[in-house]
Each structure stands twice: as C-alpha cells, then as structure tokens.
Amino acid sequence: MAIIPEPTRRRLVQIAHLLSHQKSTRITSMNIESLTGWSSSLIRKDISMIHYNGGVSNGYDVKDLRRAICEALNIAQTIEQGVNCCIVGLGKLGAALLENSIFTGTPFKLVAGFDTNVNRTEILSAPFPLYAASKMESVIPELGIAYAILTVADDNAQRMANILVSSNIKGIVNYTGEILSVPQGVVVENVSPITAMNNLSAMLAE
C-alpha cells in the first residue's frame, strides 16, 4: 500500500468515525459530502487512495467501507481491542473531560486520571480511579495505558510528557500550549486552542 498523505488520512479517520454512527446500510459520496462539507469528488479520491473497489452507483456499503478504511489505516485491530487511556492534569479542563461520557461507543477507554495535587484526586469523582502523579510510572504500564490526554498547566507540560514517555506511553493528546519534545516512536496530536487557531489561520491563507 502506498503511503497515504496526511490530509487524506485525517479525512479518512473522520469518515470512519462518521460511518460508525450511520444507521443506513449504504452511503454515497454525495451523502458524505453533505455530512462533511468535503466535495464528493475529493471523498471518492480519498477512498480510491486505499484501493477500495466496493463503491457502486448506489453508493458504498457502510460497514464494509468502514472496515476497509480501518484496515488500510491499520487501526482495525486498535478499534477491535480497544485502547486504554488516561488524563494527566485534573484542573478545570481535565475535570471537564472526566465528566463527559465522550468516549462511549468508541474504542477508547479512560481508565485512570493523574494530578500532582493530591487534593484534586481525592475530591473529584470519576468512573475510574484517580491517582497522584507520582504513581504514573507504576500505574500506566500496569493498566496497559497507551494514550494520555495532557491537560496540565503549560509550565508543567514537558515534565509530565517526560514521565509519560518513561512510562512507555505511545501517544499524547496535547491540550497544553507547549510544544512537546518526545522521542521517535511516540506521537503527539496538538489540540490546544492556540495551535488550532494558528492552523485555521494557515488554512484560510492557502
């Protein structure tokens, strides 16, 4: 399989997510256009990048297309087995994510929260255990946690990222404004409002 360009990969990830919520059994590229705003020709081009031949004039089979995308992106196994995740930083932003049932129906499962402030881990309630940050290096490998959501203060972000790396984390969703330095093999998705807005500016200027 040829390398899939990043913009295509990002769109395919979204399309797979969207398909998982579809109630109908078939979907056309025009349907996906109306759900995403991306042009149907771009969508067909993205889908052709994974060499999927299941499209006919009355559209794609929803389940089969989703399976094909997940396989092409090598995320099928991840989705089937599920991924244990944790939140690091239980300030207002972290606490807001704690109480959301945002991960229901996804492969991602929050199994632990961490904060340097032990008061917070004692006061906050969550459907999973909360620990002092000093426990990260033991709890993360023990629970097989692969992904972390980082919601600490900026000036603590790299220090916590270092601990995550030494706890064998695979990926970090970075809500802080810091640019994290991590070794090869660990991936970071930067989703702070500032990064997001800078990306909007650059996209709008294209």
Place this chain on the structure above:
Amino acid sequence: MAIIPEPTRRRLVQIAHLLSHQKSTRITSMNIESLTGWSSSLIRKDISMIHYNGGVSNGYDVKDLRRAICEALNIAQTIEQGVNCCIVGLGKLGAALLENSIFTGTPFKLVAGFDTNVNRTEILSAPFPLYAASKMESVIPELGIAYAILTVADDNAQRMANILVSSNIKGIVNYTGEILSVPQGVVVENVSPITAMNNLSAMLAE
C-alpha cells in the same frame, strides 16, 4: 510559492509559535529538534520549503525566521492585526476555557461567549461579555468575530455551526465529537479527544 504540504504547514505553525517564546536571538535546527522532537534534517527541509535563506552555520535569527514563516504561510497580517474569537457552549469544557488566560501573548482575543442556556451566561463570570445563543447572528458580525471555539453538546453541534456560518464566521475550532458540514471557504479544525485519538492511532500505524 509552491503549495506547502499540510504536515509541513502544521510543523511550521508550531515552529513559529515556539519562536515567539524564544528568549535567545539565534536558534539552530538542532535546538529546534531538542524542543520539538522532530529531526533537525526534517526541520531544515520544512524551512527550505518556504525558500528561506537566512540559515547560517550558527543557526537562524529567531525573529527573522519567525517573520519569514508567518509571511510564507500568509499569517503575518493575521498575527499583527489580531483575530477576534468567541466560545459557543459554556458547559464544563467551555467554562474551563473561559477562565484560562490561554490566549495571553497570542494574536487571538476572546471577545464573546454564547450559550443557549441564559442561566449560564448570567452566572458565569468572564473578562468579556456572555450572550444568549440567539444573539450570535447580531453580535458576531458586530464584533468582527472571525473564529469560534465550539464546545456545545454533540447533538447541538451542527445547528450551532449553521448559525456560525450564517453569522459569517471564517473558522471553527471543533471540540465536539460531531463532524461538521460547512460550506467551502469556512475551515474547521477538529480537536475533540476522539478525533485526536483516532489520529494518534493512524499515525502510530504508519
């Protein structure tokens, strides 16, 4: 200028942000490697994509490199003039962003918050006015708001995005799990935890 590929653009956006926080006057690609984890050769390649020739053996001039990146990405004017932004949805996540001083020192200025629940707009305190969502179509053009942070419940996300579009918003930072359908010319940066984790999975599988 040739089109800059999306991964390069995303890295350059981060490098420009990082340079704006540098205290030193010069920086080498090795310094940037240690700050980001990207290899110095990749960084030099990214910088060469904007045809910047200011690099010498003792590194780049921090201010000049930042200026060159911002100009190449066409975001220099945006940064100089500033961008008015709003938050739509003042639940726990929106309220968490309200109280952060995350935008200090950036071109982005939060000037309004909106919620369909008028109780929230009355009870919450913010350094800028909070309005009922019914005021969006008048307040957004009036205050020249270009970007919105969308933090409403998923089942309300597309409806609010439609109102943002008809209020002439240019960009949406989407913290909801919904895939938004917006017309050409409006850009969306998807930063929900689920999207971010799906992107991590796809990056790790590469």
